[in-house]
Structure formats: structure tokens, C-alpha cells
Amino acid sequence: MQDLELTEFFPYQVRIFYRSVSDSVANIYAAKFNLSVSEWRIMAVLGSSDMFSASELVARSSLGKVNVSRAIKGLKAAGYARRDIDFEDKRRAVVRLTAEGRQVLATLIPLVKAREAELLEGLEPHEQQLLLGLMQKVKHNADRIIVDSRDTPR
Amino acid sequence: MQDLELTEFFPYQVRIFYRSVSDSVANIYAAKFNLSVSEWRIMAVLGSSDMFSASELVARSSLGKVNVSRAIKGLKAAGYARRDIDFEDKRRAVVRLTAEGRQVLATLIPLVKAREAELLEGLEPHEQQLLLGLMQKVKHNADRIIVDSRDTPR
DNA sequence: TGAAATTAGTTTCACCTGCAACTAATGTTT
DNA sequence: AAACATTAGTTGCAGGTGAAACTAATTTCA
Numbered sequence: 572m573q574d575l576e577l578t579e580f581f582p583y584q585v586r587i588f589y590r591s592v593s594d595s596v597a598n599i600y601a602a603k604f605n606l607s608v609s610e611w612r613i614m615a616v617l618g619s620s621d622m623f624s625a626s627e628l629v630a631r632s633s634l635g636k637v638n639v640s641r642a643i644k645g646l647k648a649a650g651y652a653r654r655d656i657d658f659e660d661k662r663r664a665v666v667r668l669t670a671e672g673r674q675v676l677a678t679l680i681p682l683v684k685a686r687e688a689e690l691l692e693g694l695e696p697h698e699q700q701l702l703l704g705l706m707q708k709v710k711h712n713a714d715r716i717i718v719d720s721r722d723t724p725r
Numbered sequence: 726m727q728d729l730e731l732t733e734f735f736p737y738q739v740r741i742f743y744r745s746v747s748d749s750v751a752n753i754y755a756a757k758f759n760l761s762v763s764e765w766r767i768m769a770v771l772g773s774s775d776m777f778s779a780s781e782l783v784a785r786s787s788l789g790k791v792n793v794s795r796a797i798k799g800l801k802a803a804g805y806a807r808r809d810i811d812f813e814d815k816r817r818a819v820v821r822l823t824a825e826g827r828q829v830l831a832t833l834i835p836l837v838k839a840r841e842a843e844l845l846e847g848l849e850p851h852e853q854q855l856l857l858g859l860m861q862k863v864k865h866n867a868d869r870i871i872v873d874s875r876d877t878p879r
Numbered sequence: 880t881g882a883a884a885t886t887a888g889t890t891t892c893a894c895c896t897g898c899a900a901c902t903a904a905t906g907t908t909t
Numbered sequence: 910a911a912a913c914a915t916t917a918g919t920t921g922c923a924g925g926t927g928a929a930a931c932t933a934a935t936t937t938c939a
Contacts, residue, residue, distance in 0.1 A: 607924090607925070608925090609925085609926090635926085635927065637926075637927065638925090641925085660934075660935070661933085661935090662933065662934045662935070
């Protein structure tokens with residue numbers, strides 16, 4: 572039988588790479604404010620403008636609508652976000668940060684940016700660009716494959 | 726408030742990169758044989774030698790012992806692995822693939838290797854090396870951070 | 880207008896995951 | 910040998926996650 576050395580298998584390497592990176596950042600928002608990944612990401616998006624509908628959040632967060640719905644619920648429960656109903660279209664939610672939520676985000680952003688810098692420590696700017704570019708390229712390949720192999724639309 | 730553009734945030738980019746890569750491979754073993762990631766990884770390790778104890782599997786798979794325990798249970802239920810008790814040390818499990826499991830793995834390995842090649846399509850060998858090297862470097866940074874920030878051992 | 884289709888978002892279900900607590904076997908110490 | 914500590918592996922519990930079904934509001938179109 573053909574052998575497969577797990578440690579040399581590219582997707583495996585990507586996975587353990589991701590785990591380390593993800594943990595190092597989750598550490599911050601989870602430990603300090605007890606936020607989940609989804610909640611953190613939705614908060615970050617919410618901070619970039621005044622208000623968003625849930626579907627705009629879906630578009631900007633790479634999260635599914637299920638997850639966005641739950642993240643909003645969680646942020647609301649924590650007092651970090653408000654969720655109102657759009658008067659124009661009563662199906663639509665209008666989500667925005669509360670003052671407390673803005674406060675928390677303002678605390679968090681410098682911390683995660685510092686963490687990001689630590690992650691990239693020792694990489695020249697051109698190496699960082701290279702890394703991003705190569706990840707992009709592989710991601711495109713992967714996305715093409717996923718679409719292709721989905722002959723039966725789901 | 727300082728702004729954080731999610732799409733330019735490195736850990737976010739890593740996450741969506743990982744998701745695409747992971748999905749493209751999971752597609753194979755999940756769709757064809759209904760295996761979870763953990764089960765797939767344990768199978769791959771099991772294929773590299775005759776038998777393993779559960780803790781050897783932990784060491785070689787980057788999975789926690791909980792997950793390994795459950796992956797073994799799942800593989801056993803699927804008929805792909807056997808789980809016996811070590812006569813020397815009756816706490817110890819002796820895990821190995823069944824004939825059917827070897828058969829499945831033999832089917833899977835060429836498929837996932839082909840998928841790996843598709844993922845890396847368009848990258849020169851030296852670019853592949855570069856990508857791996859940069860991921861390594863970042864991972865080291867991340868692991869150092871995680872250890873450092875764990876003043877209270879968990 | 881009113882039936883049918885579409886869209887926004889929520890909930891249910893089934894599964895994966897990790898931590899902590901647990902059981903059982905072995906090793907250590909006196 | 911008895912008590913204590915350690916080790917191997919499992920299980921309970923408390924989340925997180927995605928697909929599919931669902932509710933409610935809006936749009937389309939006959």
C-alpha cells in the first residue's frame with residue numbers, strides 16, 4: 572500500500588498551522604471577554620460602520636447565516652450589541668454595537684493587532700506578501716476544486 | 726476607535742485559507758467513506774505500521790487523547806480497525822487496521838495525494854518550500870506566544 | 880388582489896470538540 | 910503488602926457548527 576506520512580501531508584500542515592495561529596488570537600478575546608470566534612468576528616465587522624443587517628454581516632464575515640444569527644444573539648446577551656427591526660422591511664435586522672460593545676472592541680483591537688505583529692515577527696515585509704500571495708493561490712485552487720466536485724448542487 | 730479590516734487581518738486570512746484547504750480534502754474521505762477528520766487521520770497513521778497504542782496515535786496525529794479514543798471507536802464501529810488489549814499492560818490498547826480498513830485506506834491515499842497535488846498546482850517547487858517554511862516560522866511564533874501567555878497552567 | 884415564489888433570519892437536529900472527572904491498571908514508597 | 914501516585918484510556922458535560930426545516934415578511938405575477 573502506498574504510504575502517506577501525515578506530517579508531510581500539506582493539508583495536515585495547514586491544519587496545525589491554522590490551529591496555532593487561531594489559538595494565539597482566540598486566547599485574547601476568549602480569555603478577556605469570553606467571546607467566541609464568531610462573536611469576535613461579528614464585533615470586528617460591526618465596528619467598521621454604524622449598523623448592519625444580518626445578511627450584510629454574513630457577506631462580510633465569511634460566516635454562515637446560522638452562525639451570524641447566533642453570534643448576534645450572544646453579543647446581545649453580553650450587552651455588546653443591539654438588534655432592532657428595520658422599519659422598511661420587517662424581516663430585516665438592524666444590528667449595531669452598544670457603547671459597551673464599542674468600548675470592548677476599542678480595547679480588543681490594539682491587542683489583536685499587536686498579536687498579529689508578534690505572529691509575523693521575523694518575516695520581512697516581502698516575505699509576508701509572499702506568504703499571503705501563496706495562501707491566496709492555494710485557496711483559489713481549493714475553491715475551484717470544491718465547486719467542481721459539487722456536481723450535485725447542495 | 727482604531728479600525729480593523731477583517732479581510733486584511735492575518736489570522737482571518739489564515740482561517741479562510743484553512744477552511745478551503747480542509748474542505749477540499751474532507752470532501753474526499755467524508756463523501757466516499759463517511760469518515761470524520763479525526764478518523765481519517767488515525768487511519769492514515771495506522772496505515773504506516775502494523776499496530777499502535779492509543780497514546781502512540783496521540784503522539785503521531787496531533788489529536789488529543791479524547792479525540793483519538795473516539796476515532797478508534799468510530800473506526801471500530803465502521804469495521805475499519807480492531808482494538809485489542811495489550812497483554813503486557815492491560816491498560817494499553819493495541820489498535821490496527823482490519824483488512825477492510827486497509828482496503829479503504831489504499832483507495833483513499835491516491836485520491837488525497839492527487840488532491841494535494843491539485844491544491845499546489847501552479848506553485849513552483851521552490852514556492853512550495855517557501856510556503857511551508859513561512860508557515861513553520863509563523864507557527865513557531867504562535868506556539869511561543871501561547872506558551873508564554875499561559876502563566877496559569879491549565 | 881391573491882396565490883406562489885423568494886428572501887431574512889431562527890430553530891432543530893445531529894455531530895464534533897475539549898476539559899474535567901472518572902475507572903482501571905501499573906508503579907512507587909515505606 | 911498497603912497506601913499513594915502515576916498512567917492509559919473513557920465518559921459526562923457544555924459548548925460550537927452546519928444542513929435542513931421552519932416562520933414570517935416581502936415580492937412577483939397571473
